[in-house]
Amino acid sequence: MKTVECFNKVKKDCFKFIKSQETSTEKFSKKEIMLKNFLIPLCFWISKKANNKKPFIVGLAGGQGTGKTTISSIIKIILEKYFKLEVFKISIDDFYKTREERYRLSKKIHPMLMTRGVPGTHDVQMMLDFFKKSKIKNFKKIMLPNFNKAIDDRFNKNKWYKINRRPDVIIFEGWCVGARPELLNTMKKPINSLEKTKDQKLVWRNYVNQQLKTKYKELYSQLNCMIYLKAKNFTLLQKWRLKQERKLWLKAKKKSKHKIMNKSDVINFMQTYQRITQNMFKNTPKYASIILNLNDNHQIKSAVYRPK
Numbered sequence: 001m002k003t004v005e006c007f008n009k010v011k012k013d014c015f016k017f018i019k020s021q022e023t024s025t026e027k028f029s030k031k032e033i034m035l036k037n038f039l040i041p042l043c044f045w046i047s048k049k050a051n052n053k054k055p056f057i058v059g060l061a062g063g064q065g066t067g068k069t070t071i072s073s074i075i076k077i078i079l080e081k082y083f084k085l086e087v088f089k090i091s092i093d094d095f096y097k098t099r100e101e102r103y104r105l106s107k108k109i110h111p112m113l114m115t116r117g118v119p120g121t122h123d124v125q126m127m128l129d130f131f132k133k134s135k136i137k138n139f140k141k142i143m144l145p146n147f148n149k150a151i152d153d154r155f156n157k158n159k160w161y162k163i164n165r166r167p168d169v170i171i172f173e174g175w176c177v178g179a180r181p182e183l184l185n186t187m188k189k190p191i192n193s194l195e196k197t198k199d200q201k202l203v204w205r206n207y208v209n210q211q212l213k214t215k216y217k218e219l220y221s222q223l224n225c226m227i228y229l230k231a232k233n234f235t236l237l238q239k240w241r242l243k244q245e246r247k248l249w250l251k252a253k254k255k256s257k258h259k260i261m262n263k264s265d266v267i268n269f270m271q272t273y274q275r276i277t278q279n280m281f282k283n284t285p286k287y288a289s290i291i292l293n294l295n296d297n298h299q300i301k302s303a304v305y306r307p308k
Contacts, residue, residue: 059174065240088167092174119211139166140214181212194271228288
């Protein structure tokens with residue numbers, strides 16, 4: 001009964017947001033089922049865990065193109081509209097190191113670290129400081145970066161996020177959120193052409209893995225729960241990511257400044273993500289609080305809640 005009450009209260013805002021994400025060829029189907037069967041129950045679960053003493057930090061992960069931004073945005077709408085919670089949502093992507101910082105890293109460690117994405121290319125200290133500041137009793141205004149993928153660098157500070165009130169819930173989403181390091185013996189064999197040709201000495205692989213073992217382990221220990229959007233396989237993710245790029249292209253035709261990737265760009269870019277993504281397929285369901293299984297059509301087909 002509560003689910004129906006919640007649905008009636010949030011459907012207008014949720015459907016309006018979903019409509020803003022559609023294109024003339026790409027429409028969301030079964031959105032009512034998604035809300036009633038999956039996302040509203042998920043919000044009831046979160047609201048029970050949230051308390052007003054400090055923010056409840058939700059990690060939300062899934063491979064590229066799984067719909068993290070859409071799903072986290074809908075969760076935010078429901079928590080705010082029905083549960084009256086103060087919610088702040090941000091992506092790990094917003095914390096990418098600047099182009100200048102990544103350039104220096106690429107010269108010092110390995111050229112592939114110029115490409116944003118993998119652990120090691122984010123400002124972890126900034127994220128840790130944000131989580132720490134958000135928990136302080138006498139909350140002070142926080143400013144956080146906003147990353148512009150079109151220029152592969154941060155927006156100017158006047159476009160950064162401003163948090164004026166302490167959030168009850170923080171949704172922290174990203175493709176590698178919650179990722180764990182890999183065993184050293186499985187790292188030796190390259191898994192795609194990029195690793196084979198550009199990381200023959202395993203410098204890049206080892207550096208990224210070491211980051212997961214140390215800094216990112218500390219970062220992810222701050223999360224109060226983990227939601228994982230699980231796709232069937234990496235090929236499906238590539239297909240979805242290409243669709244996503246097509247959508248960006250359709251939206252950006254009016255503002256042609258946006259740099260759109262072609263098919264080979266997307267496939268090359270995703271090779272840097274492949275190793276961690278495939279490890280997450282195998283391992284994240286073992287420790288995530290909630291697993292949302294996705295079907296081939298990009299829809300949630302089932303939800304698994306792991307007992308704590």
